[in-house]
Amino acid sequence: MAGGRKLEFDKETALEAAMHVFWKKGYSGASLADLTESMGINKPSLYATFGNKEALFIQATEYYVEHVARTHCQYLVQEGIPLRDRLKNYLMSVVASQCDSSKPKGCYVALCASEAAGDSIPDHAQETLFKAGAYTQNALMRVFTDDTDAIRLLSKSCSSAEETVRFLFTLLNGTAAMARVGLSLAELESVVEHGLRGIGL
Template structure:
């Protein structure tokens, strides 16, 4: 079997570059020129490797979920660690990503979810974005409902409300990080939220 010319770019690396463009500019704001420039490839290469803009966006979103959402979850079940510390570590780990200066500030999902209401994001991508937001919520709900320490603190009695409080805070910090607020300032916000739901 004959097999033609080799790809001159690393697909994973190109996808990572695309993710950063969407992360910085959103779905609508990211033009194909922005994307191809950052990815270091031209349009035919992009379309043959990733399909089209929407398919590329979904793949970039999946990469973001894996590399910037799920990675933080493991500290929630760190053994021999008080719940208060685990929750704080989790939130600060996310905020560190939001404030990381080597990446676009803020949160990919928060930015792109805010675009969905305008109707300029294809429906499949919009649905995918919405589902992505549920991942941390479900995990936090499980913690509040099942963790022995959480039950002792009666956090299970309004688990949904407590999850929403944390999630709202983290969404807010994403906007704060995007506009340049420092992680040291946001740590106080986290402490405030945790104290507010009755922890510590």
């Protein structure tokens, strides 16, 4: 059938660049000028490939969940590793990502969700952010509902899976805020240690 000029950029590379812009500046703070410059394309190409700003944001958010949030979860289910070590490895993997100097500091989802709560970001984008937050909470929840060591811990410490997950997720939102304003990985490791102590580990 048809030929036509070839795309001069890689869609996934461009999407990753867009993710970094939203990660650094949030939804409203990321202008189309910021995005097109970082992605190395111009506006008509952006609109032809990704739709509009909101659609691009949704795809960037999904990319973040799959390529950032997802990567930490392996530590939660590693066979033959004690529960405490699995949780510590998971939490430190997240916090290390929050502190990583090669990417924007903090957490993409935490930043944009706070922005979304105030106002001003479109409905579908907000839903995607909500699902992104639920992704992490569900991964933690599975540990405390399935793992026998975790269940034993809950009964010993008179806490529930919901409470424990809520505490850990809140703590990670806290470390995200602190990493964003410049705290080091070493400083946040002691925060994680105190957090583990808070759930009896």
